[in-house]
Amino acid sequence: QSVLTQPPSASGAPGQRVTISCSGTTSNLENNFVYWYQQFPGTTPKLLLHKNGQRPSGVPDRFSGSQSGTSASLAISGLRSEDESTYYCASWDDGLRGVVFGGGTKLTVL
Amino acid sequence: EIQLVESGGAFINPGGSLGLSCSTSGFTFTDAWMSWVRQAPGKGLEWIGRVKSKPDGGTIDYAAPVKGRFTISRDDSTNTLFLQLDNLKTEDTAMYYCTTVVTANSAWFSHWGQGTLVTVSS
Numbered sequence: 001q002s003v004l005t006q007p008p009s010a011s012g013a014p015g016q017r018v019t020i021s022c023s024g025t026t027s028n029l030e031n032n033f034v035y036w037y038q039q040f041p042g043t044t045p046k047l048l049l050h051k052n053g054q055r056p057s058g059v060p061d062r063f064s065g066s067q068s069g070t071s072a073s074l075a076i077s078g079l080r081s082e083d084e085s086t087y088y089c090a091s092w093d094d095g096l097r098g099v100v101f102g103g104g105t106k107l108t109v110l
Numbered sequence: 111e112i113q114l115v116e117s118g119g120a121f122i123n124p125g126g127s128l129g130l131s132c133s134t135s136g137f138t139f140t141d142a143w144m145s146w147v148r149q150a151p152g153k154g155l156e157w158i159g160r161v162k163s164k165p166d167g168g169t170i171d172y173a174a175p176v177k178g179r180f181t182i183s184r185d186d187s188t189n190t191l192f193l194q195l196d197n198l199k200t201e202d203t204a205m206y207y208c209t210t211v212v213t214a215n216s217a218w219f220s221h222w223g224q225g226t227l228v229t230v231s232s
Binding site for chain 2: 002032033034035037039044045046047050051056088090091092094096097098099100101102103104
């Protein structure tokens with residue numbers, strides 16, 4: 001059972017917009033930034049969005065993030081086949097004094 | 111270019127011990143906070159712990175499931191991060207990644223190694 005809650009799966013057709021939610025608590029998302037990671041099968045996780053939904057160099061602007069209260073979300077617009085991957089949210093947890101991850105959402109592009 | 115290269119993964123019996131290393135280059139390791147993250151086969155990501163830079167105190171924090179069994183350390187003279195795993199359990203089977211930590215008390219892992227696989231089984 002992950003501290004941050006994500007839907008296990010999501011899907012969308014090419015060109016559509018899909019959102020992935022991440023639900024936390026007052027110990028993590030309410031007072032700490034959420035970070036999003038993308039992981040393709042058999043590869044290393046890659047930072048997708050960092051604090052305040054900012055994108056590292058090389059990440060397309062089709063990826064965006066928002067955060068409010070104890071929830072956060074990742075939005076992918078103009079869905080492409082290469083976006084098919086697993087997405088994880090993560091945050092610092094003040095109560096646990098450590099990093100907590102969501103269980104991951106596997107995105108399927110129909 | 112920032113590079114993180116883990117090594118030391120192996121097949122080991124329950125109750126055994128193992129030492130992992132993460133050799134780094136391309137950044138000022140002395141000033142860097144570092145973390146270990148693991149991923150069991152077919153499962154999600156799990157934070158193991160992190161070590162602050164020595165200028166920031168060098169404090170080490172661990173996740174509850176590994177506290178007392180795992181030990182994180184660093185050697186700034188060789189730019190290397192270590193993870194000592196003791197009293198291993200089958201549930202410790204995972205790919206172990208070292209990461210850089212960008213800011214204090216955050217989940218901001220900007221760079222990851224390719225991982226090293228630890229398999230605990232009798």
